[in-house]
Amino acid sequence: MNLQGKKIQVHDMSLRDGMHPKQHQITVQQMVEIAVAMDEAGIPLIEVTHGDGLGGASVNYGFPAASDQEYLTAVCKAVKKTRVSALLLPGIGTVDHLKMAVDCGISTIRVATHCTEADVSEQHISMASQISGLDTVGFLMMAHMIPAEELVVQLKLMESYGANCVYITDSAGYMLPDDVTSRVALARKELKPETELGFHGHHNLGMGIANSLAAVEAGATRIDGSLAGLGAGAGNTPLEVFLAVCDRMGVETGVDLFKAMDVAEDLIVPLMDHMVRVDRDSLTLGWAGVYSSFLLFAKRSAAKYGLSARDILVELGRRRTVGGQEDMIEDLAMDMARARDSA
Amino acid sequence: MSNKIRAAIIGPGNIGTDLLMKAMRSDVIEPVWMVGVDPESPGLARARDMGIKTTCEGVDGLVPHMREDNIQICFDATSAYVHADNSRKVNAEGAVMIDLTPAAIGPFCVPPVNLKNAVAERAMNVNMVTCGGQATIPMVAAVSRVQAVSYGEIVATVSSRSVGPGTRKNIDEFTRTTAKGVELIGGAQQGKAIIIINPAEPPLIMRDTIHCLTVDEPDQEAITRSVHEMVAEVQKYVPGYTLKNGPTFDGKRVSIYMEVAGLGDFLPRYAGNLDIMTAAGLRTAEMYAEEILAGRFVPTAA
Numbered sequence: 001m002n003l004q005g006k007k008i009q010v011h012d013m014s015l016r017d018g019m020h021p022k023q024h025q026i027t028v029q030q031m032v033e034i035a036v037a038m039d040e041a042g043i044p045l046i047e048v049t050h051g052d053g054l055g056g057a058s059v060n061y062g063f064p065a066a067s068d069q070e071y072l073t074a075v076c077k078a079v080k081k082t083r084v085s086a087l088l089l090p091g092i093g094t095v096d097h098l099k100m101a102v103d104c105g106i107s108t109i110r111v112a113t114h115c116t117e118a119d120v121s122e123q124h125i126s127m128a129s130q131i132s133g134l135d136t137v138g139f140l141m142m143a144h145m146i147p148a149e150e151l152v153v154q155l156k157l158m159e160s161y162g163a164n165c166v167y168i169t170d171s172a173g174y175m176l177p178d179d180v181t182s183r184v185a186l187a188r189k190e191l192k193p194e195t196e197l198g199f200h201g202h203h204n205l206g207m208g209i210a211n212s213l214a215a216v217e218a219g220a221t222r223i224d225g226s227l228a229g230l231g232a233g234a235g236n237t238p239l240e241v242f243l244a245v246c247d248r249m250g251v252e253t254g255v256d257l258f259k260a261m262d263v264a265e266d267l268i269v270p271l272m273d274h275m276v277r278v279d280r281d282s283l284t285l286g287w288a289g290v291y292s293s294f295l296l297f298a299k300r301s302a303a304k305y306g307l308s309a310r311d312i313l314v315e316l317g318r319r320r321t322v323g324g325q326e327d328m329i330e331d332l333a334m335d336m337a338r339a340r341d342s343a
Numbered sequence: 344m345s346n347k348i349r350a351a352i353i354g355p356g357n358i359g360t361d362l363l364m365k366a367m368r369s370d371v372i373e374p375v376w377m378v379g380v381d382p383e384s385p386g387l388a389r390a391r392d393m394g395i396k397t398t399c400e401g402v403d404g405l406v407p408h409m410r411e412d413n414i415q416i417c418f419d420a421t422s423a424y425v426h427a428d429n430s431r432k433v434n435a436e437g438a439v440m441i442d443l444t445p446a447a448i449g450p451f452c453v454p455p456v457n458l459k460n461a462v463a464e465r466a467m468n469v470n471m472v473t474c475g476g477q478a479t480i481p482m483v484a485a486v487s488r489v490q491a492v493s494y495g496e497i498v499a500t501v502s503s504r505s506v507g508p509g510t511r512k513n514i515d516e517f518t519r520t521t522a523k524g525v526e527l528i529g530g531a532q533q534g535k536a537i538i539i540i541n542p543a544e545p546p547l548i549m550r551d552t553i554h555c556l557t558v559d560e561p562d563q564e565a566i567t568r569s570v571h572e573m574v575a576e577v578q579k580y581v582p583g584y585t586l587k588n589g590p591t592f593d594g595k596r597v598s599i600y601m602e603v604a605g606l607g608d609f610l611p612r613y614a615g616n617l618d619i620m621t622a623a624g625l626r627t628a629e630m631y632a633e634e635i636l637a638g639r640f641v642p643t644a645a
Contacts, residue, residue, distance in 0.1 A: 058535055059496045059554040059596060091538040094515040116503060116542040119511045320543040327498045327552035331600045334588045 003216055004250035011198070011224045012038055012046040012239055014268055015075070016087055018230035019051035020293040021276050024064035028074045034267050035075045038227070039082040041259035043239075045108060047085045048075045051232065051293060052324070053112065054086055054101055055093030060327050061293075069100055076105030083107035087139070090120045092324065095127050102131055110167070111158075112139035114322045115146050118154040122161045129162025137198065138163035141323050144174040144289055148186040155187050165196035165222060170211065171323055173204030173233055173286040177214040188219030198222035201237040203229055204286025206278055208237030209245055216251060227260060228268035233292030234282035240264045281309045288317030297326050301333035312336065348632035349413050351376035351405055351438070353429055354420035355386025355397075357507055358443055361609040362418055362621040363390060369625060371632040375412055378405045402429045409436040415635060415642050416628050419444055420621075422509035423516050434467050437644045439631055442470040443624050444509070445516040453477060453528050454626045455576035456484045462630045465640055469627060472524040473517050474616035475499030475538055475551065477623045478584075482553040482599045483529030485573035486590075489565045491558040495531025497521065498554075500539040502546035505614035514538065531555065549603040549615035550587075557595045566590055566597060580622045582606070583615055 015031050031048060038046055048071050050056030050064050057063050064071075068086070076084050085108035086101040098109055109128045111121045121138060128136040138158025143151055155166045168183050180199060187197055199215030201208045201224065212223045225242050229235030240261045246253050278286075281299060285292055290313050298316070302309040312333055321328055348371060352359045355377050366374040377390035382399040390397050396412075398404030408414075417433040418441045419426050426446035433440055442449060449468030452461040453476065461469050471477065479497035486492055499521075510517060518536045525534030541547055570590050577584040583604030591598045605611070605618025634640040 058537065059494075059556070059598075060498050060537060060552070090514045091518065091540065094518055096515075114540065114542065117511075117540050119508070120514045120540065122512060123515055319547075320541070322539065322541050322543075324498075324537070324539040325500055325541065327600070328500070328550065330591075330598070331550075331552065331588050334591070334600075 001213060001217055001249070003213065005252070006216055007221070007252045008216055008246070009044050009222050010239060010243065010253050010255060011085065011222055012043050013224050013226040013236045014046070014230040016047035016049045016051060017232055017236050018226055019064065020232035021230060021296070022271070022273060023296065024051055024062045026065060026271070028066045028070055030271060031071055032074050032078045034263065035079050035082065037263045037267055039079045041263055042255045043082055043260065044254060045083050045085055047087060047110070048072055049086045053089040053093050054097035068097065069104060072101055072104035072106060085110055087112060088124060089113070089324065090124055095124055098124060098128060102134060108135040108137060110137040110139045112141055112169070115140045115143045115151060115154060118157040121158060125158060125161035125163050129164070135165065136163050137165045137167060139167040139169055139200070141169045141171045142291065143168045143183060144170060144172060144179060145320070148183045151183055152186050152190045155191060159191055159195050163195070165198055166191065167198040167200055167222070168215070169200040170202055171291050172289045173202030173207070173292060174289040175211055176207060177210045180211045180214040181218045184215045184218035184220050196221050198224065200224035202231065202286070202292045203234045203237060204278065204282050204292065209242050212237050212242055213245065228264035229276050230268050230272065231276065231292070233285045233295050234278040235276040281313065284310045284313045288314050290317045291321065291323045294326065294329060297329040301330045305333045305337040307333055307336055346636065347371055347373035348415050348635050349373050349375045350416040350418065350628065351378060351409070351414045352418045352420060353378040353402060353405070355379040355384050355390060356420060357610055358617055358621055359418070359420040360386050360389055361617055362420060362624060363393065363395065364608040365621055365625050367393065369629060371629050371636065372416065372625065375414060376405055376408070378402060402432045406432055406436055409433065409438060414438050416441065416631060418624055418628065423513055430468050435644050437642050439642045440468040441624050441628050442468060443620055445473050445513060445520040446470065447472070447520050447523070451524050451528050452627050453480045453524065454580065454623050455481050455573060456528050458627060458630055461627070462634055467642065471620055471624050471627065472528070473521045474501070474620045475517065475536060476521045476524040477619040478549065478551045478601060478603050478616065479553050480524050480529040481573045481577050482570060482601065483525050483531055483555060485569045486555040486557070486566055486597055487530030489562055489569050492531040492555045493558050494533045494535070494556040495525045495529050496535040496537070496554045497525060498537045498539065498552040499616065500541055500547065500550040501616045502549070502613050503540050503542035504546050505549070505610065505616055506540050546611070546613040548613045551601040551603060553599040553601070555597045557597060561592055561595060561597050563592050570599060580626045581615070581619050583612065584619070
């Protein structure tokens, strides 16, 4: 693979996707400290939001240590060169949240839907694209669930609403490099040349780096990852590892590799409540094609009802659950426990 | 003199057609008009086949006929964006408007919780909140009538096939309107609503999760009894309203897991979200019709 001379923008997820393994309990002070260190390392863009996006504070997903507004205000003020993005899932957050985040000083809004449901983002993407200077990104989650041809139709919808960049998002960490190549390459061929393409990976099958490289080769110019992999499931593409590989392959990221490694080792790893890694349950997510943030919910329900988290996750995959259906996990666990007890 | 109140349905889409089929069976409502904007609309063709008068000129095509046809109740199954206009026009002709869009310009109505109050207010426009609201607000109310609820949250998961273009263009109105209904009608001090659209095939039956945080420790026995009673009330007009799990208790959290299957009149059974809207809308209209027939209420132009 020859990627020599390609220029990409990396986007760190630690302070948004990383909220999942932290059960949304990262403090404002911790966020500021990490954001400042990432700024010094030259990471161009970082995402700061509740793990489930703006307005995610809920019984269903978890109440965070601080509000989106408190996090965004503090981080946007603290960083100098690094720009800040927020995530919004229509159905959870609204354009009111979007406006609030813009007022806090974000540069980028990412509007995320399930891969087949892009049309629920029209309201939000079209509004965002009319805000002067706001980088507006459409983000199609669980992109493994439909073939490339169908995915491109949905990406084009987001482009038509006004997104200047669209993402293929492997929320379940299920994709293999060929899955990424076929989707990104077809999107690159079919979308307007000025529309940027991004890839968001999860490391559940250990494919975060390989998939991100495949995306770059096929035409993606934005790659998501998180330092030390702090993210849902087995984490996002571990960003410092990806940066090192980019360095070896001559891909230009503009990030100081050693400083990024230091942030991962000195600030992110000590923050972890558990080692974010490929283990039995996070591997199951990738194998079964399950939304990565279901991991801790499945573990908790498994413990409460005396079940195996792997069994719960496999069944959630079989039922083709989508992002946001966290409420189905305890519901399913109760059904499984009842079936076991009556057997 | 007919012993039924004559009605018009605006919006010949999925909701409008399902509502028409239910209204045809009503003892007190007689659907007379179906109103659309597209001459090629399959919904208008279906209505014509069922012997219903149709117009493809929108509400303006209906208005000149309302008095001669004695239309006293209209249902709006279009979208929030055009509802206010529609409502003003039919109210001016002396008809009550039952609003099935999330526009919510009139008082909210969730039949088993506040239908009697809504009808007693004699409002010329009542709003049916949202499908998620109809499915969940009775459960929030079932908890809040036992003890104070500081926070009520609902998660509605619906099949992709059951979510029409109006809702898709309008998803913020769904979350806002439902959350407001959880507060105003459900009785939670603070409300939150989440909607998830799932494209799985075969389509999943509507699922709803209701989480309430009570102010004091929940009275488990009283809440459980209240929830079961409320489920039975909703089942009177939506037989497929089913308690799947719960109520479960975790500290001050009360969680209730519902499944809502429709009658399968026009859309398949999985679209319980549409069925509960049309069933609730019709139930509301019937209460109005009974008041009109009994001479206790004369809808008049504002």
